[in-house]
Amino acid sequence: MAWILRFYNSTIGMKVVMAVSGAALFAFVIIHMVGNLQVFLGEKVFNHYAEMIQGTPELLWSVRLGLLASVIAHVVSSVRLVLLAKAARPVAYRVKQNAVTTYAARTMRFSGPIVLIYLILHILHLTTGDIHPDFKHGDAYHNFVTAFSADQWYIPLGYAFCQILLGLHLYHGAFSMFRTLGLSGPRQVEFARVVSHAVTAFIVIGNVLLPLSVLLGLVK
Secondary structure, three states, rough: HHHHHHHHHHHHHHHHHHHHHHHHHHHHHHHHHHHHHHHHOOHHHHHHHHHHHOOHHHHHHHHHHHHHHHHHHHHHHHHHHHHHHHHHHHOOOOOOOOOOOHHHOOHHHHHHHHHHHHHHHHHHHHHHHOOOOOOOOOOOOHHHHHHHHHHHHHHHHHHHHHHHHOOOHHHHHHHHHHHHOOOOOOOOHHHHHHHHHHHHHHHHHHHHHHHHHHHHOOOO
């Protein structure tokens, strides 16, 4: 047990925890998006999908608790790494060069907290219905359509904006995960970059299309 704590308290250990928990969250985002895309198949199919999930509470709560643990591990490791970096260099660089980094990397510390806030609001909006003005239990299709209706245009646009931030966070997180796992050669780095771009683009396009589909009249 002692060696596990020593490993976790090391920089490498915290990066590994971030990579593993990030991978779990990454997988959930993809599965969640693919499931929600069933809204294009119509009300009956989408409500059946929602009922199937709600009808298996053991699986539902296992996933929820696993996601909660992943979020906590990811956030705690991220904060600890930031604090360690600041402690290692208490005096900021006089001239900061960003030539070898990316916009996604530079905004990581900002996109993360914003995505976390979005996640909480999303749960209150479409899972519990606490901030949904016309929430109906057992009618996921109705909740989806009324949540993103044109008379509340700022909500689907806000969702779309948050998905772009999520994409930036996921891209840098996926690329960093590959590097943490040891992909450091030129070809390996290029492979990691291409895969990270492709998967992130798939997620962002799918998730942005969901709220805008109602706003644009594709789902009624």
